[in-house]
Amino acid sequence: MTASHNVRPAAVTALGWGWRHAGRSLPAVRGLDLDIRPGERVLLLGPSGAGKSTLLHALAGVLGDSDAGAHHEGTPDAEDSDETGTLLIDGAPPRARRGRAGLMQQDPETQVVLSRVGDDVAFGAENLAVPRADIWTRVGEALDDVGLAHLPLDHPTSALSGGQKQRLALAGILAMRPGLLLLDEPTANLDPAGVLEVRDAVGRCLDKTGATLVVVEHRVGVWKDLVDRIVVLQPGSATESAVLLDGPPDQVLAQARDMLVAAGVWVPGYVPATRTRTAAAGAGGAAGTRGPAGAPGAAGAVPAAGNLLLAAEDLAVSRERPRRRGFKAIPPVPVQSGVTAQVRAGQALTITGPNGSGKSTFALTLAGLLQPVAGRVSATVDLSEGAGIDPYKWKAEQLISRIGTVFQEPEHQFVTGRVLDELMFGPRHLGHGEERVDELLERLRLTKLVDANPYTLSGGEKRRLSVATVLAAHPRVLILDEPTFGQDANTWAELASFLSELLDAGTAVVSVTHDQEFSDVLGGTELKLGAPELKPAARETGLNPGVAAP
Amino acid sequence: MRQSLTLQANHALLTRANPLAKFAVVMLLTVVLALSIDWVSASVALAFELLLFPLAGLTVSLLWQRGWPLILAAALGGWSTSILAPDTGRILLDVGIWSISEGSLELGLGFLLRGVAIALPAVLLMSCTDPTDLADALAQKAKLPHRFVLGTLAAMRLVGLMAEEWQTIGMARRARGVGSHGSPAQRLRATLGQSFGLLVQAVRRASRLAVTMEARGFGGAQRTWARESTFSTLDIWVVLGGVLVAAVAVTAAVSAGTWNMVFLEQ
Numbered sequence: 001m002t003a004s005h006n007v008r009p010a011a012v013t014a015l016g017w018g019w020r021h022a023g024r025s026l027p028a029v030r031g032l033d034l035d036i037r038p039g040e041r042v043l044l045l046g047p048s049g050a051g052k053s054t055l056l057h058a059l060a061g062v063l064g065d066s067d068a069g070a071h072h073e074g075t076p077d078a079e080d081s082d083e084t085g086t087l088l089i090d091g092a093p094p095r096a097r098r099g100r101a102g103l104m105q106q107d108p109e110t111q112v113v114l115s116r117v118g119d120d121v122a123f124g125a126e127n128l129a130v131p132r133a134d135i136w137t138r139v140g141e142a143l144d145d146v147g148l149a150h151l152p153l154d155h156p157t158s159a160l161s162g163g164q165k166q167r168l169a170l171a172g173i174l175a176m177r178p179g180l181l182l183l184d185e186p187t188a189n190l191d192p193a194g195v196l197e198v199r200d201a202v203g204r205c206l207d208k209t210g211a212t213l214v215v216v217e218h219r220v221g222v223w224k225d226l227v228d229r230i231v232v233l234q235p236g237s238a239t240e241s242a243v244l245l246d247g248p249p250d251q252v253l254a255q256a257r258d259m260l261v262a263a264g265v266w267v268p269g270y271v272p273a274t275r276t277r278t279a280a281a282g283a284g285g286a287a288g289t290r291g292p293a294g295a296p297g298a299a300g301a302v303p304a305a306g307n308l309l310l311a312a313e314d315l316a317v318s319r320e321r322p323r324r325r326g327f328k329a330i331p332p333v334p335v336q337s338g339v340t341a342q343v344r345a346g347q348a349l350t351i352t353g354p355n356g357s358g359k360s361t362f363a364l365t366l367a368g369l370l371q372p373v374a375g376r377v378s379a380t381v382d383l384s385e386g387a388g389i390d391p392y393k394w395k396a397e398q399l400i401s402r403i404g405t406v407f408q409e410p411e412h413q414f415v416t417g418r419v420l421d422e423l424m425f426g427p428r429h430l431g432h433g434e435e436r437v438d439e440l441l442e443r444l445r446l447t448k449l450v451d452a453n454p455y456t457l458s459g460g461e462k463r464r465l466s467v468a469t470v471l472a473a474h475p476r477v478l479i480l481d482e483p484t485f486g487q488d489a490n491t492w493a494e495l496a497s498f499l500s501e502l503l504d505a506g507t508a509v510v511s512v513t514h515d516q517e518f519s520d521v522l523g524g525t526e527l528k529l530g531a532p533e534l535k536p537a538a539r540e541t542g543l544n545p546g547v548a549a550p
Numbered sequence: 551m552r553q554s555l556t557l558q559a560n561h562a563l564l565t566r567a568n569p570l571a572k573f574a575v576v577m578l579l580t581v582v583l584a585l586s587i588d589w590v591s592a593s594v595a596l597a598f599e600l601l602l603f604p605l606a607g608l609t610v611s612l613l614w615q616r617g618w619p620l621i622l623a624a625a626l627g628g629w630s631t632s633i634l635a636p637d638t639g640r641i642l643l644d645v646g647i648w649s650i651s652e653g654s655l656e657l658g659l660g661f662l663l664r665g666v667a668i669a670l671p672a673v674l675l676m677s678c679t680d681p682t683d684l685a686d687a688l689a690q691k692a693k694l695p696h697r698f699v700l701g702t703l704a705a706m707r708l709v710g711l712m713a714e715e716w717q718t719i720g721m722a723r724r725a726r727g728v729g730s731h732g733s734p735a736q737r738l739r740a741t742l743g744q745s746f747g748l749l750v751q752a753v754r755r756a757s758r759l760a761v762t763m764e765a766r767g768f769g770g771a772q773r774t775w776a777r778e779s780t781f782s783t784l785d786i787w788v789v790l791g792g793v794l795v796a797a798v799a800v801t802a803a804v805s806a807g808t809w810n811m812v813f814l815e816q
Contacts, residue, residue, distance in 0.1 A: 060765045103765040109711055110758035113704050113766070119682055122776035127767035135776045158710070172766060319717065369721040396729030405725035411750065412722035415743060429727045455750070473727065 007209040009038035010100050010179030012059065016085035018236065019054055022064060028054040030236030032085070034243060038179070041206065041213040043223050043249070046233035047263045048458050048488075051242070052216040055233075056182045058087055059214065060103035061094040089180060099128045101180040102173030106188045106486075108162040111169035117143070117160075118153030120168060124176040135175070142171035145208060146201040161355050163194025167201050174205055181206070183215040187222065188486040191355050191514045195222055202226070218488055220260075221268035224249050232256060264460070264488030272493035274521045277500045306344035309383040309477055309508055310366065310391070310403070315339045316374035317358055317365045334373045335361055341527050343477055345382075346503055348524025349510045357529040359512045360408070360481050366510065367405040367479045368392045383476055400426055404475030408482045410466035411455065419457075419465060420450040426473035433474050440468040443498065460491035467495065471502075478502065480511040484518050496521040560678055562607030564788070569675075569684040570691050571785035575792030576671040582796040583668050586810050589656060591803035592663035598795040599670045606678040613670075616677065620669035628662025681706060683779070690779040697769060704759060712752055719747045 014034040020027040029051035036042055044052045057063040064081040089097045102124070105111060114120040121139045130138065143149045146167040160168060166186055173181065183202065187195040203226050206213055217223050220230075230252040236242035245256050253260070253267060260267050316337030322329045336358030343349055343366070351359045364370045366377055368391025378389045379402070387398045394402070407413050416422045423440060427433035441447045444464040449457065454465060463483065470478065478499075484492050496518055499509050503522065513519055519526065564572065583595055603613060614621070631654065638653025650658075681703060689699040728740050763769075803809040 057761070060761075062761045062764045098770060099767050101765075103761070105758060105762065107755075107758055110755055111762055112707070113759070113763055114682060115707055116680075116682060119776065123763075123768070124766035126774050126776050127770055129770070129772040129774045132774055132776060132778065135774065139776070158707075169762075176767065319714075364721060367725065369724055396724050396727045399724065400727040405722075407718070407722045407725070409718075409722075412719050412747065413726050414747070415723060415726050415728055426727050469726065 007177050007211050008179050009210050009212045010089050010097075011038045011091075012036035012180065012212065012214070013088045013091070014055075014085070015087075017058075017087040018084040019051070019058060019063065020082040021054075022081040027051075027082070027084075027236070029058075030084075030238075030242060031240075032087075032233075032236065032242040034231065034246075036212060036214065039210050039212055040229055041227040042215070043220070043227040043230045044214060044216045044233060045220065045230060045260065045265055046244070047235070048460075050233040050235050052233055053184050056103060056184045056214065056216060059089065059094050059180065060101050060182050061098065062103065099124075099176050100178055101182055102176055102178040103182045104166065104169050104173060104184065104186045106185045108165035108169070108189060112157045112160075112165055113172070115157055116153065117148070117151050117155040117157055117168060120157055121171045121175050124172050128176055138175040138177070139171075142174040145174055145205050146171045147197075147204075161194065162190050163197040163355075166190065166194070166198045170198070170201055170205065174209070177209075178211060180212045180214070183213070183217070185217055185486070186215070187217065187219070194355065195219075199223065199226065218264075218486075219266045220249075220253070221266065224253070224268055232260070261489070264490035266489050270489070271517055272489045272496075274493050275497035275500050277521075277523055278504050306346040306506075306508070307382050308342055308344055308380050310343040310377065310379050312339055312341045312362075312366055312375065312377050314375035315341075315362070315365060315372055315377065317361045317370065318373050319361050319364075319370065321371075332373055334358075336529055337374060339375075339527070339529065341366070343508045343510055345476065345508050346506045347508055348499075348503055348519070348522035349508070350519040350522065350524060350526045351510065351512045351529065352514065352519070352526055353529030354531050357531055359529055362529065363479050363481055363510060363512045364405070365392075367403050368394055368399050369405060397429055400470070400473040400475060401430055402475055403477045403479060404470035404473060406466050406470050406478070406480040406483060408485060410462035413466050413469065414454040417453050418450070419446060419452050419454055422454050422465060422469050423472050426469065430473060433472060436474065437472055440472055444468045444494070459486060460488055463487055463491055463495070467498070475507075477508045477510065480509070480513075482512055482514070484513060484515045492518070560607040562605060562678060563784075564606040564674075564678040566782075566784060567678075567788045568687055568691070568779060568781050568785045569679045570687040570779070571781065571788045572675050572679060573684070573687075575788060576675050578792050578796055579671050580668050582800060583664055586803065587657065587660045587664060588803050588808035588810055589660040589663055590806045590808045591799040592660060592667045594799040594802045595795055596663055596667040596670070598798070599667060599674070602791070603670075603674065606674045608674065608677055612677075613673065617669060617673045620673065621666055624662050624665025624669065627665055628658045630658075631661040632658025683777070686775060686777050687779040690775055691781070696773055700768070701763075704763060705756070708752070708755055708759065711755065712748065715751050715755075716744070716748050719744055719751070723747070 012034065014032045017032040018027045018030040032051075032055070044055070046052055054063065087094065089100050094101060112120055113123050118139055121142050122135050125135045125138050139153070140149070143151070148164065148167055148171060157165070157168065181202070186202075187198050190198065199222055202213070205211070206226075213227070215223055215227065227249060230245070230247065230249045231243060232245040232252065233242055234240070234244040245252050247255070257267055261270060316334035317339070318332040318334045320332035322331050335356070339362055341349065351363060353359050361370065365372055368377070371392050377391055379387070379391055383402055385402070387394050387402065391399065391403060414422060415425055423437045423446075424434060427437060441450065444467065446461070446465060446468060449461060454462065457465060467480075467483070483495060487495070499522060503509050503524075509522060509524075511519070511522065579595060583592060632650050633648040633654070635654035635657045637649055637651035640652045641649055642652065642655060643650040685699045685703040688694045689696045723740070723744055728743060800809065
């Protein structure tokens with residue numbers, strides 16, 4: 001069976017193409033002229049707002065609806081979407097080429113359609129009315145191509161990691177035998193190991209099928225060696241073309257390095273400049289205050305200069321609450337246990353470990369948001385100021401002025417409809433600290449956005465806002481869950497510099513991160529959580545010997 | 551919350567039956583048992599159901615784990631019926647406004663047994679049927695529109711995610727100072743805010759999932775099915791068994807003189 005080698009690569013042609021989304025006044029893409037030959041591998045770059053995702057969605061044939069009813073009216077207005085120019089796959093509009101292009105998006109959870117691995121891969125082929133016997137051949141081949149052939153076909157998709165889910169999505173796309181692969185930031189939500197898993201799987205499949213590739217991604221280094229052309233888009237205008245630069249990767253990167261750096265693109269070999277820590281705790285000058293980042297298990301073991309604020313002792317954590325089976329309460333199975341750590345004023349603590357090791361769960365427990373399964377979290381008198389020893393028992397108002405937590409997804413924390421209200425929310429509840437808001441607005445470049453709706457901000461703006469809102473309550477401990485995930489280089493540098501300032505001013509910063517460069521900037525100690533044990537036996541007994549910072 | 555409704559690695563006989571046959575039997579029993587409130591038909595049906603449970607791979611303890619909310623609800627319904635229904639016959643217990651008589655006790659018992667007898671087949675169905683297989687059968691055999699069936703199936707996957715999301719949003723809002731303390735009005739407002747947050751996330755997720763499905767060619771007129779939904783002789787036995795249970799229950803109640811059609815009484 002060499003059927004998958006018979007994939008016919010697709011050609012893409014855009015001629016003065018533009019698209020305005022329904023309800024928007026400005027077009028997302030304007031005046032795009034682009035020719036992609038069959039089998040070419042293209043990396044699309046450009047600032048947010050350049051219309052990269054819009055182009056990918058259009059090529060996948062999922063953009064808007066050429067609503068028949070609206071056209072009968074004959075009066076196109078701002079409420080309808082609007083297409084100009086032509087966009088073709090193999091000489092026909094994408095919507096007429098169902099199955100020629102396959103699209104992978106960012107959020108792994110929504111790339112999975114069905115609950116069993118085999119069924120999910122078969123889904124696209126079924127929709128293209130592939131005969132039953134052929135479908136299962138294709139499913140087997142596709143799973144093999146993405147390196148998931150070891151999984152049984154009825155393996156539950158919910159049990160897969162993020163990287164595996166994205167590879168499963170790739171398999172589902174491959175089973176359709178598309179001539180064009182469209183990847184929309186496919187690795188933005190993955191840890192470094194997951195990123196490579198997906199990148200390598202894509203590379204193998206392209207080598208095998210020869211399909212055309214268009215990938216949108218901030219991290220150029222990941223894709224540079226896999227693509228043979230980089231196209232840089234810019235927000236198009238009446239006078240300027242939407243394509244700013246176009247050429248072989250090395251040439252484009254050499255030509256436009258400064259411009260790309262300025263636009264926040266992660267150019268290979270470039271680490272954005274950040275503020276250096278000045279206080280003794282961060283500089284490593286004071287002996288013993290700073291375990292070199294990456295050294296195993298300094299947390300809790302090294303006496304440090306800053307005052308102790310928060311401590312975790314022999315902590316076991318889980319997101320689940322005790323379940324009920326009939327009348328019996330069953331304690332949750334911890335994802336991680338036996339963790340000991342200390343949080344000190346003016347010191348950074350970085351929590352690292354593979355996916356599923358309970359990093360976020362540990363951080364949320366430390367933050368007083370989850371109840372420990374075993375062991376305890378205790379606040380010192382320094383931090384609690386009379387609120388009691390257990391942060392989980394604190395009232396919400398008591399919590400925010402002591403421990404601030406920034407969630408991975410900023411939208412989860414938005415509680416109002418306006419940026420300024422969002423920032424004033426904490427201080428108003430506490431009855432003090434409103435004067436600090438202006439300074440935060442200024443410092444995190446949100447001043448121009450005070451009247452905007454938080455949900456409409458860009459990814460980087462949302463991240464800056466979520467950090468600012470939590471800091472407005474002036475907590476002495478700041479806990480951040482993957483603060484640099486999916487951020488462009490500019491936001492990254494601002495965030496790292498800002499946190500290093502906070503540290504020097506005496507705030508304790510705890511961050512869950514995969515980002516080595518980020519933890520290097522913050523300094524401090526590292527807490528490495530071990531891989532979880534997923535043996536059924538361990539689940540039964542509820543004992544899960546997690547290894548924390550040996 | 552993500553615990554699947556079906557039993558993992560269940561290889562019992564009824565898992566091999568076509569979901570549509572099982573679904574039909576559940577509907578039949580529900581309709582028949584809903585016709586009359588008497589304890590004879592309910593307890594006969596219940597006795598059969600308990601005998602048949604091993605065929606679905608269930609044990610008494612598994613049944614209790616899965617079905618306890620329904621069983622408790624039925625017990626509560628039965629209890630309140632016995633104390634509140636109009637008294638007929640000898641008074642057994644009288645505490646002020648509450649009283650239990652022979653007549654109301656019989657009615658309450660009928661209520662309790664009926665609730666359990668109606669609930670258990672549904673628990674049984676879910677325990678030995680994969681939702682994907684049920685969707686296959688509904689689309690291929692019952693000829694329901696595949697867009698509707700598969701859309702529902704995919705959405706059901708998101709429900710589990712939403713339960714996790716609810717918890718995360720709750721924590722994220724506590725970290726902003728929105729507490730679940732205070733007066734009932736404040737708590738209501740906090741819950742409403744959290745619901746709004748969940749709604750926003752649910753809509754985002756759902757629209758991304760819809761894009762994923764559309765990009766995989768979903769929504770075309772023609773479609774093939776990787777898994778063929780087939781009937782076998784086992785399904786004939788399943789349906790016959792269901793008809794038999796219903797018939798025996800009704801016959802027993804009629805001959806015992808307890809059968810009363812609730813809808814025809816007045």
